[in-house]
Amino acid sequence: MSNVVLVGTQWGDEGKGKITDLIAGDFDYVVRYQGGNNAGHTVVHNGVSLALHLMPSGVMYENTVPVIGNGVVIDPAALVKEMTLLEQEGVSCKNLKISCNAHVIMPYHKDLDGADEKRLGKNSIGTTKRGIGPCYQDKAARKGIRVQDLMDEKIFRLKLEAALAQKNPILDKIYGLHTYTVDEIVEEYLPYARIMQRYMAETTQLLNDALRAGKSILFEGAQATMLDIDHGTYPYVTSSSCGAGGAAIGTGVGPMAIDKVIGIMKAYTTRVGGGPFPTEQRFPENGGTGEEAEVGELLCSVGHEYGVTTGRKRRCGWFDGVIAKYAVDVNGLTDIALTKLDVLSEFDTIKVCVAYEYEGKRYDYLPMQQSVLFHSQPIYVELPGWKGVDISGCRTFEELPENAQKYVNYLEEFSGARISMISVAPERDCTIIR
Ligand code: IMP
Numbered sequence: 001m002s003n004v005v006l007v008g009t010q011w012g013d014e015g016k017g018k019i020t021d022l023i024a025g026d027f028d029y030v031v032r033y034q035g036g037n038n039a040g041h042t043v044v045h046n047g048v049s050l051a052l053h054l055m056p057s058g059v060m061y062e063n064t065v066p067v068i069g070n071g072v073v074i075d076p077a078a079l080v081k082e083m084t085l086l087e088q089e090g091v092s093c094k095n096l097k098i099s100c101n102a103h104v105i106m107p108y109h110k111d112l113d114g115a116d117e118k119r120l121g122k123n124s125i126g127t128t129k130r131g132i133g134p135c136y137q138d139k140a141a142r143k144g145i146r147v148q149d150l151m152d153e154k155i156f157r158l159k160l161e162a163a164l165a166q167k168n169p170i171l172d173k174i175y176g177l178h179t180y181t182v183d184e185i186v187e188e189y190l191p192y193a194r195i196m197q198r199y200m201a202e203t204t205q206l207l208n209d210a211l212r213a214g215k216s217i218l219f220e221g222a223q224a225t226m227l228d229i230d231h232g233t234y235p236y237v238t239s240s241s242c243g244a245g246g247a248a249i250g251t252g253v254g255p256m257a258i259d260k261v262i263g264i265m266k267a268y269t270t271r272v273g274g275g276p277f278p279t280e281q282r283f284p285e286n287g288g289t290g291e292e293a294e295v296g297e298l299l300c301s302v303g304h305e306y307g308v309t310t311g312r313k314r315r316c317g318w319f320d321g322v323i324a325k326y327a328v329d330v331n332g333l334t335d336i337a338l339t340k341l342d343v344l345s346e347f348d349t350i351k352v353c354v355a356y357e358y359e360g361k362r363y364d365y366l367p368m369q370q371s372v373l374f375h376s377q378p379i380y381v382e383l384p385g386w387k388g389v390d391i392s393g394c395r396t397f398e399e400l401p402e403n404a405q406k407y408v409n410y411l412e413e414f415s416g417a418r419i420s421m422i423s424v425a426p427e428r429d430c431t432i433i434r
Helices: 016-024 076-088 107-123 132-140 153-174 182-197 203-212 245-249 290-302 321-331 341-346 370-375 402-415
Strands: 004-008 029-032 041-045 048-052 065-068 097-099 217-220 260-266 269-271 315-317 335-339 349-358 361-363 377-384 418-423 431-433
Touching: 004 016, 016 041, 016 217, 016 260, 016 335, 016 418, 029 203, 048 076, 065 203, 076 182, 097 203, 107 132, 107 153, 153 182, 203 217, 260 321, 290 315, 290 341, 321 349, 321 402, 335 402, 341 402, 341 418, 349 370, 349 402, 377 402, 402 418
Parallel strands: 004 217, 004 260, 029 065, 029 217, 065 097, 260 335, 335 418
Antiparallel strands: 041 048, 269 315, 349 361, 349 377, 418 431
């Protein structure tokens, strides 16, 4: 088995969980390389639905080692809670490895995330308020606290003292929030540290040794290309490198070790939080009327488009081919896994955005300036649908209705990477492998 990166290609929630779950058991190691518990997907284990936020999907398989890489930010309370819930349902976390270099989310990171969103008002990013951005800020500013720092109380106290000397005045004077003492944070975090110590590892060495021994690694991306700090719709992004390039950065494995990059692409588009979304079909509460509102509501209800982490209703819209082409380039996609094709069985015709238009000019690629993306209008082609046909039983491409085949072929040709998997219903086996 080769080494594979799985990456979201839109604004997240493409159904990465199902595809990861489908293939994770084939790998020796499954590694999360960025993000934190802002991510979330559900897996079904012995008939019980379990939400994974921080834990790599490999935890569900006895012979797979789940690894939390150096690029991840860890909220210890969230991690320990997730591990406890998994163990209660009979999923063992004993194989877990946590990078000694991963950064730790502190209580003040969560406070600052919420307070900053409030300050931004109508310009807010719509973060998950899990403290992700402020933790990565401290990492980049070289003021962060890492997993290894928690293991030595003296070092932990010194680093916290330095951090609080800066954070407390910000919490108090800028946001009017409560401040922290070193003692109260140490008291809360040390019990978590004792648990995490059992799993802490030099994961870069571990993974490179594994590669030398011919083992296989699945790099499990969280969030998605358009939420990538460098390549997404900045500033309406998360604070990490979600794209395939992040897999090397967030694990310490060289890029040449990666054999395959699979992009997870939903057959339509969704996004949570603020920011540009050219093909959005706005809900009535966001100003949508008539057909636009109807399409938006239908995609949301049929696709169950509500966040696993926050429960928020996701904004919905047609497939954006411009973004698909961009995701193929930015990630070097070798394959696409097309998800939720069945949701489109509700429509007479289906639109695909092939370019944007702004002030009379056509854009076949992402415009250089985001203000153009914000105000541009999508140019659509309209393809015939397969309304009313239940495709959930199809297991080969040829079994799909002709118009569904044409839709898939169109997306494949337009985006420029092979669609090698098609998901036709939520269950694991409801997948066509081409
Ligand atoms: P943060 O990652 O909490 O800082 O949020 C930044 C942006 O990324 C917001 O628009 C969030 O809604 C979005 N975001 C973060 N995690 C996910 C995810 O797992 N799926 C979809 N959007 C996400």
